[in-house]
Amino acid sequence: MNQRFIPSETSTPFNPWDREALWQAFQNQRQFTRQLVAELSEAVLCAQPHPLYSPVGWHLGHIGYTEAFWLLPESSGVSDRDRYWYAADGRPKAERQHLPPRGQLLDYLAEIRQKTGDRLYSLSDEQWQREVRLWWWILQHEAQHSETMQMVLAMQGIFTTLPPLLSSPQSWQRIAAGSYVIGSEDLLALDNEQPVQSVELLPFMIDAAPLTWREFLTFVEAGGYQRREWWSSSGWEWREAEGITAPFYPVPEDLDLPMWGLSFYEAEAYGHFQGKRLPSEREWEIAAQQGLLNQGYVWEWTQSPFAPYPEFQSYPYRGYSAPYFDGKHFVLKGGSHWTRPILKRPSFRNWYSRTTREVFAGARYVQLEALPIESEA
Structure with a gap:
């Protein structure tokens, strides 16, 4: 069975077919996403410094919407309002600065995560085998958007961290x-x-x-x-x-x-x-x-x-x-x-x-x- 390293800052070996490994990776990524916005003002959260990029707050809503769209049954998934507000083909980017406050966005993420967690552990082995690739895809989707959020912050002069210096001579x-x-x-x-x-x-x-x-x-x-x-x-x-x-x-x-x-x-x-x-x-x-x-x-x-x-x-x-x-x-x-x-x-x-x-x-x-x-x- 394929062995990889857990997709977090640790180097613990894990099996990608293991639901616990996936759930831990989900939680690690969500913690990182929440930390990105924890100290941001509402003005920064809603700012759109470039017409081709959505505000940081919109990305929070989009992460939750996408998780619900793909991983939750239709009856408990997304509403028409969620689709319009947070789908990639929903509201035009120029209108995405109008957002709920941070607490409401984070509550939305938490509500969806509770439902996806419940569903993950209710899947039969056969369902899990069919869906496992999709769950890892959703995790990587959030990871990609967390970097885009940092790009939007950088365009406002806010860098979360800087990379190390390249002090060695070119070779x-x-x-x-x-x-x-x-x-x-x-x-x-x-x-x-x-x-x-x-x-x-x-x-x-x-x-x-x-x-x-x-x-x-x-x-x-x-x-x-x-x-x-x-x-x-x-x-x-x-x-x-x-x-x-x-x-x-x-x-x-x-x-x-x-x-x-x-x-x-x-x-x-x-x-x-x-x-x-x-x-x-x-x-x-x-x-x-x-x-x-x-x-x-x-x-x-x-x-x-x-x-x-x-x-x-x-x-x-x-x-x-x-x-x-x-x-x-x-x-x-x-x-x-x-x-x-x-x-x-x-x-x-x-x-x-x-x-x-x-x-x-x-x-x-x-x-x-x-x-x-x-x-x-």
Whole structure:
């Protein structure tokens, strides 16, 4: 039976088919979610600092709504009001600043959690076998939204914590040519991670650590936002249209922190500036499998469009991954300092459009001369 590490801050081995292990993971994540909002003012809870992102308080309601929608029977699940207020396709984002007070939102979460807990332990073994993947999916859904909540806070100048400094000198890791396996068929794997597949790679060299603020500022000081030669055509068009002249987030005091708030286009331009390129997602994943990457500081852009693996099957609904297989969204790997442990695995695929700057995203690079850009076909 598959053994993994419990998706919390501990390293206790657990069996993902064990209801107690799942319930403990549910409780660990909910404690983290509640702690995120415990000291926030109502104004911060309802603030919408960016038109594409919902307020922190809305995410609380959405977490509860989604848990009820998928895990509770129809008779005790969600109301039409809940659906309108907290479903992703409910109220327009511009109207989501109008929210119940924090106590009411937390009571809503607690009421749903009580019902889901009761149902979890009332499931027959046969029902549990059918539903177990869905329960782990719901846990990961909350984990993803807890990071989005921290992004919304960061856009207001509120950082829950900062990642550690990258004080070691930059070095490269070499990966040999060969046949490798990527993807996952683990019980926790999301639909876009499946199925596993074999890929062939040429040898390449990849950064041991992600880009720092200090390193990126050399690009800024060299006129990186004004010099066309380092940008792709579409990247330069975006930069000019949006008037982008500096990083999205304010420069921190400690320049040896990993760079975050970087769009794909900015990450790509910096690579050109240094004579390097972004890795493909398969290169990144294989290097991570071998334990060669300093991980967990920031999400890291790859040069790979977000696309389905062969024999892809949507889960738990078609709209989760499939609509983003549009050639406009690119894969990020690794997880950030603000990402929950359950999501940090080499096979996990995050995705955003190339213009997105608000995410806790940076980059690491491969040497151009070590490996030409390979086909993702």
